[in-house]
Amino acid sequence: xxxxxxxxxxxxxxxxxxxxxxxxxxxxxxxxxxxxxxxxxxxxxxxxxxxxxxxxxxxxxxxxxxxxxxxxxxxxxxxxxxxxxxxxxxxxxxxxxxxxxxxxxxxxxxxxxxx
Amino acid sequence: xxxxxxxxxxxxxxxxxxxxxxxxxxxxxxxxxxxxxxxxxxxxxxxxxxxxxxxxxxxxxxxxxxxxxxxxxxxxxxxxxxxxxxxxxxxxxxxxxxxxxxxxxxxxxxxx
Numbered sequence: 669x670x671x672x673x674x675x676x677x678x679x680x681x682x683x684x685x686x687x688x689x690x691x692x693x694x695x696x697x698x699x700x701x702x703x704x705x706x707x708x709x710x711x712x713x714x715x716x717x718x719x720x721x722x723x724x725x726x727x728x729x730x731x732x733x734x735x736x737x738x739x740x741x742x743x744x745x746x747x748x749x750x751x752x753x754x755x756x757x758x759x760x761x762x763x764x765x766x767x768x769x770x771x772x773x774x775x776x777x778x779x780x781x782x783x
Numbered sequence: 784x785x786x787x788x789x790x791x792x793x794x795x796x797x798x799x800x801x802x803x804x805x806x807x808x809x810x811x812x813x814x815x816x817x818x819x820x821x822x823x824x825x826x827x828x829x830x831x832x833x834x835x836x837x838x839x840x841x842x843x844x845x846x847x848x849x850x851x852x853x854x855x856x857x858x859x860x861x862x863x864x865x866x867x868x869x870x871x872x873x874x875x876x877x878x879x880x881x882x883x884x885x886x887x888x889x890x891x892x893x894x895x
Contacts, residue, residue, distance in 0.1 A: 672826070701882055701883075703885075709887070710872075710885055710886060710887030710888055711827070711872060711885035711887075711888075712885075713882050713883075713884070716882045724882070759826055759827070761826075771817055771829040771832060772829075772882075772883055773829070774819075774826030774827045774828070775826050776824070776825055776826045777824075777825075777826050
């Protein structure tokens with residue numbers, strides 16, 4: 669399996685522009701997570717889906733952020749309009765709970781820079 | 784409010800010696816704990832885990848210890864190797880396959 673695939677790997681955009689980050693989870697995994705990594709806050713959960721349904725989006729910082737999972741093999745995280753403080757590395761992860769507890773598998777991340 | 788805390792941002796250890804990375808948590812509902820390793824420009828990768836019904840789990844050079852009464856866990860790497868140099872994240876979750884809650888990470892440097 670190719671693992672969790674994220675695109676793009678790097679994104680540089682101007683303040684005010686719309687940004688869309690993409691994620692393809694591991695085939696067969698039914699949970700998908702979006703995390704953001706910053707120096708100040710470390711790895712923080714933004715939103716997660718079970719069986720394509722958003723379960724908890726309380727980590728989404730503002731209404732400028734939105735996420736969708738139209739099917740089991742694709743998810744997007746959109747920021748509109750983007751701001752310089754959104755600059756961070758965004759990770760997508762997926763998991764399949766074979767047992768009660770299981771690890772999550774991460775993609776390589778998208779480094780977002782908003783100038 | 785950080786539920787999972789890694790109070791040492793960095794650690795330097797000589798090759799061949801033991802590396803000990805520490806993690807504290809505040810939520811007593813957590814019952815599953817994991818360590819992830821992260822190299823630059825890559826995503827975190829799973830290293831080792833422990834359930835709250837155990838106090839130790841070993842996998843090769845890596846051992847995780849859990850002290851529930853102290854709400855503390857540690858990762859021991861013996862012997863440390865230069866390839867172990869990375870950022871190590873402690874994570875926790877509770878029953879029902881809830882999302883992982885991460886600490887801020889500890890950067891380990893193993894010096895040859």
